[in-house]
Amino acid sequence: MDQILHISLLGGTARALVACTTDMVEAARRTHDLAPTACAALGRTLTASAMLGSMLKGADNSLTVTIRGGGPIGALVCVARPDGTVKGYCDEPRLDLPPRADGKLDVGGAVGREGRVTVVKDLGLRDPYVGQTRLVSGEIAEDLAFYLTVSEQTPSLLSLGVMVEGGRAVGAGGVLVQPFPGCPEEDLKKLEALAPRLSRVSGLARAAGDAESLAAAALSGLPYEVLEARLARFACDCSRERIERALLSMGEKELLSMIEEQHGAQVSCHFCNRVYDFTEGELRALLAEGRAGKEAQEP
């Protein structure tokens, strides 16, 4: 069972989020038939997105993380909601690279580092909040820690890890540590001292099996208190209605060409690969609906 724990650290001078996401990442691997390197890259991004999404307040809020680094995996896109659900995809799910010298999967090589991380938060206001920073290493944890520290002005230590064995995700998790303003120097030193242990978070997640045991292993030695636990899972919220709206938003010309040249359309959802079939008749009905909608809008 995957969970994200919200934790108060050191008597309240800092907070931590600890996520065990092995099942979530394995579900993403099966959905997209991810090769090991792509599984690690997308799995790390999904884990971080789910953690950041779990900090949103409103039930209909959402958070989208997009990473484009110019590397062979292309773009990584993940959308998370406060209820712990997350969906995501990458452009090249079958991408695999030789492991790095230290045995870790070469996520930085797959993602590249010539690009940006973009975070869009839809908080139900008129305009979404958009933050963007340059990539640091393409390893994702460092890139998102830099984003949080610079763009959101929240100093952050973030560790993400995915272990793939026999083609399957067998351990995945993340730990985010954020000192609050005014955190004493001696507490900051204790938090920094966690870094070497957190660099092995995928192994810790595998050995722990759940978020509570992962928190105990990752934060051992520091006093902490679990404030909240949320389930985390890989799930897509696409529907025929959403796909219809997407088709309508492509415009009349595009719809007409599907009708006249292809006599129908097969549209698959990027996030879960579900295929939606539209017959020529259904497309014509959509086109009529779009025209009626346009007329209704005109004064």
Ligand SMILES: [Zn+2]
């Ligand atoms: Zn879908």
